[in-house]
Amino acid sequence: DKKQLHYNLGKTLYSVSQGKDVGDAIFLIASQINHGKELIEKDDALCIPVAKLNMKAGKMALDGCDHKTAYFYFLAALSLLPDDIWESYYDLSLRLTFLMARAANSSCKYDEAELTLQTIRERARCLQDKLPAYFLMVQISIAQG
Secondary structure (H helix, E strand, C coil), X not given: CHHHHHHHHHHHHHHHHCCCCCCCHHHHHHHHHHCCHHHHHCCHHHHHHHHHHHHXXXXXXXXXXXXXXXXXXXXXXXXXXXXXXHHHCHHHHHHHHHHHHHHHHHXXXXXXXXXXXHHHHHHCCCHHHHHHHHHHHHHHHHHHC
C-alpha cells in the first residue's frame, strides 16, 4: 500500500543519510517516514531516532520562518515518544516541548503554546530549565494584549 511505500522510501533515505548534513532533503525524508507513522510505532527502536529526525526538520522549518510546518514536525515527533519520555529522555523532552511551544506561538496557537509550556513548568527539573518557558509565556501574554 501507499503508506508502506512512503515509509520504506523514507526509511531508506534516512539510513543512507545518517550522519550526513542533508540540508533541505531532511523535509523529504521526515515526510516520507511520517506517512508510515503506524509502522514506526510498531518498531520501538525507530521511535526515538525518527522523533529526533522530525525535531531536526521542525527546527530547520522554524529557523526558516515556516512555523506551521515546524509545528507539524514537532507534533509528529512528540507523538512518537513513549509515555515515560521525561524520565527516559529528559533533555530531548525539554528541547522538543519548548520547540513545540515556540512553533505553536509563532502559528498563533496561543492556547496550545501555553498548555505545552505548562508541561515544561511541571516537568522541568530546575529553574534554569524552566526560565525559557517563563520568558515565552511573557511573550505570549504581550502578544495577546
